[in-house]
Amino acid sequence: MATTAVPAHAAHINEHAFDEQSGIWGWLTTVDHKRIGVLYLFTALAFFIIGGLEAEIIRLQLQGPNGHIVSAELYNQLFTMHGTTMIFLAVMPLSAAFFNFLIPLQIGARDVAFPRLNAFSYWVYVFGGIFITLPILFNVAPNGGWFGYAPLTTKLFAPGLNIDFWVIGLQILGVSSLAAAFNFITTIINLRAPGMSLMRMPMFTWMSFIVQFMLILAFPVITIALVFLLLDRFFGTQFYETAAGADPLLWQHLFWIFGHPEVYILILPAFGLVSEVLPTFSRKPLFGYPVMVYSGMLIGVLGFGVWAHHMFAVGLGPIGDSVFSLVTMLIAIPTGVKIFNWIATMVQGQLRFTTSMMFGIGLIALFTIGGISGVMHSSPPADLQQTDTYFIVAHIHYVLFGGSIMGIFAGIYLYFPKITGRLMDEKLGKIHFWINFVGMNLTFFPMHFSGMLGMPRRIYTYDSGQGWDTFNLMSSIGAYILAVATLIFAYNFLKSRKRGEIAGSNPWGAGTLEWTIPSPPPEYNFAVLPTVTSRYPLWEGDERDAESARINSQEGKTAEDLHIVMPYNTIKPAIVAGGLVIMFSGLIFAKALIFLGAALMVTSLYSWLLSPLEPEHH
């Protein structure tokens, strides 16, 4: 392991960092952003595995023509939940795990701006996730697709509980995302260490910053769309009732005004992670930092102006088609710039192919394919042969698996030592990478063919003799290979957490602030708030950076030793979250629960707001 030389002074690990918070109660009541990040990480990985299992059943069903492993009803629930789970319960929260763990460390802060609100976001996410996931065990899971097009999701065409769970579940999850977004925006604006100007922030924090703005602009739109649907379903309004004259395009517009920014919400954090990985393992600063920031902003802004490219088949008319087509093509430019700048970052570097680096390069290679096919359906006439076929399924998986998931794996391998104090097994990691890489391409590349050869998506079975059998068999084999890769990752993750090599504060020789402090970091993060004079304090900083790093790398001191005031642990955010979810679920189970949940939420919120965050300063 020549590439990961451990500094001698870091030969022991601070196993006691979280002593006073240990045990289940400690985890339930924590307001420490790092521990909340870890909670997000474990929970999201669990949902990633659940979403993956749903995908495996889908691929079993489609392995050959006229498959009948599951019924049409269950299949429709499975593909709906696969999409919903992966987007809302796996990829977004995996990004949130990094927001939580990393943003305060990267900007030199001791916690997020609102630690208890942070805990609240997490608990809302967990409870909402359970709420929307459990119904599949009872064959009443949401079955309207992750996009939930009305009028198929209205009471007339979906009288069961399935869509109720979806509407309410997404509404709950939206609360979590919005609360977290406001929290991170405040944190980044207000809690940066001295000298940490905006244009010195690490690229992951920058991309996260942009994503938080996208969240607070996009989620209100889906919230409104969902409230309309909820009112329709439970209180008989007629926003989407076609019999009363509603135009179904209302839902589609509202959904995609949210849905397309959502795509960038899913990918930008991964872009941020890769922008940390590539410089670290090239031993070079990120190429074209300002352009990377501006291109991220441009993607964020343009991302709100392209929603109707999901709707080229609905008959927008030639002007609408042209405008949305051109803006969609525009967005390829800043995305392309990012790709070129990443490659330029590696040029003249000294590339070390750690697992993290391999996943980072994997993102560039695979996202490029997804980006190219994206341009292919930015052309509306061409898209009329592509939309709602497996070609699009291939595209979104090259973007979300080849992009987001590869980036997140790169981030996990990079930051695992910071989170746990131990390195993940590099040998297993590389096996994971290669099996994952082969499985990913074998699963999704043939879908380009099955799509262009006429296979519609979201069909629970297909007939023989249509020219799709071979491609589907390949995709299914690829999916089984992906399952093996994920098992290897899970084993490595769990094993290394307990028995991995001790990492030390900066095992990779990285340059940013989070690598100046012990691994895992003490609860207060920084013994002294660092003074920042450059983008890579450990690489290019002056003596002030070095002095901060020297003090902050010292281990073993408690917050009391240093007279640092940290927030109290509290269960109240979890109870408020529980009350919120009980209140919502009352719509389905029993009206009394609405009042019970509301009472619980309001009283515990009241108590939360009146109790002090932290001991008085002295």
Added chain:
Amino acid sequence: MKGNSRLRQILTPGLIIMLALAFTAGAQTYPNSTFQPHSELGRSIDFLWNRLFLLATIVFVLVEGALIYVIFRYRHTGKETEKPPQTHGHAVLEVIWTLIPALILLFIAVPTVRIIFQTQAKVAAGALEIDVIGHQWWWEFRYPEYNITTANEIYIPVGRTVNFKLNSNDVNHSFWTPELGGKRDLIPNHTNYIWFTPDSTMKSSVWNGFCTEYCGTSHGKMRFRVFTVQPAEFASWVAGQQRPATFGATAPAVPAPASAPTVAPPPSNGAQLASLPVGYTFPHNQPEFAYAKPNTPIPADLNFTKGLTGSAARGMQVYSSAACIGCHAINGNPSSVGVVGPNLTHFGSRSTIAAGNFPNTPAYLALWIKNARKMKPGVIMPTLGLNEYDPQLKKPVEKAMGGLDDQQIADIVAYLSSLK
């Protein structure tokens, strides 16, 4: 520009050969390919696709090539003595690789906008209008010009522009025949159009069509067929469809022995087919059209008594007093005027049943009538077989609920099959 065209000269034939090998191995292998357009709409799209694919390939090769080069060129050797040069960026380079993608996109954007306006222009006068109405999970087709209503199968003449007027009766659907052109959504309260002209040089053929907008339980089973036929054949088919159901009036009890289709060879050109007997149907049973013949398996627990012979006359009686008439219409049968389900007037002339999911043979039809819900999940068509378990009602069908025994079903099958 010169270099670009040189590159094109080298790449285009290579790509075309690759595509040809990969995708045009004949309609038999890939019967729903988007790479074999048979209409001007399909060809416009194909033109864009070829350009997109060419540029995509160039970008792909350059980017991935650069990435691979960099990976091998700058690997850490362990021999480096000092830090690599700490470059922070290069303004000129970054401007260049902002402008190059913009330039490439221009080559896509211009033809895109041109083709958008060209393909969405108002349809030319004299087009054949076909109203397409989506239902969960079947297709209603109407020819207002000829006053014909049919289901799940359409005939269109080659060389004449067809303007599809798209609407939905319930949820969103999407109308797609990959080999004939792009798709367009069927949306309730929202009329859409898509038009194209099947190539006039094409011989009579059949194409698979699909619903491509998720529309509920049996979305995967919502299929249709498009028969592109010679003008004379189309005229003959129209004339046949315009007649009321012939059973009981003029038609013999057995199907017409010398019906035109089995005699007429698939013509290469419609010119010599000036007059065909009324009631042309496409000879769909030829091996070259095997892809249009459904292979959907029958549920294992669905059986029908062997050796029953149905009587069409009795079948008409049973049909006309059973639940059938509540949903189905048959012109010529005054008691059958339902509008919920497919119009069955010329049911016997269709090649498939259940929205393209089973061949239209007595055996499949009998099972379908007996328990449609087992054969196609979620359908509105109720289970009719006596003592059959209804998967939606979750109980067996009783006599009082209108349950039919196998003999009665066989009679209905005989009746419907005779409606050529």
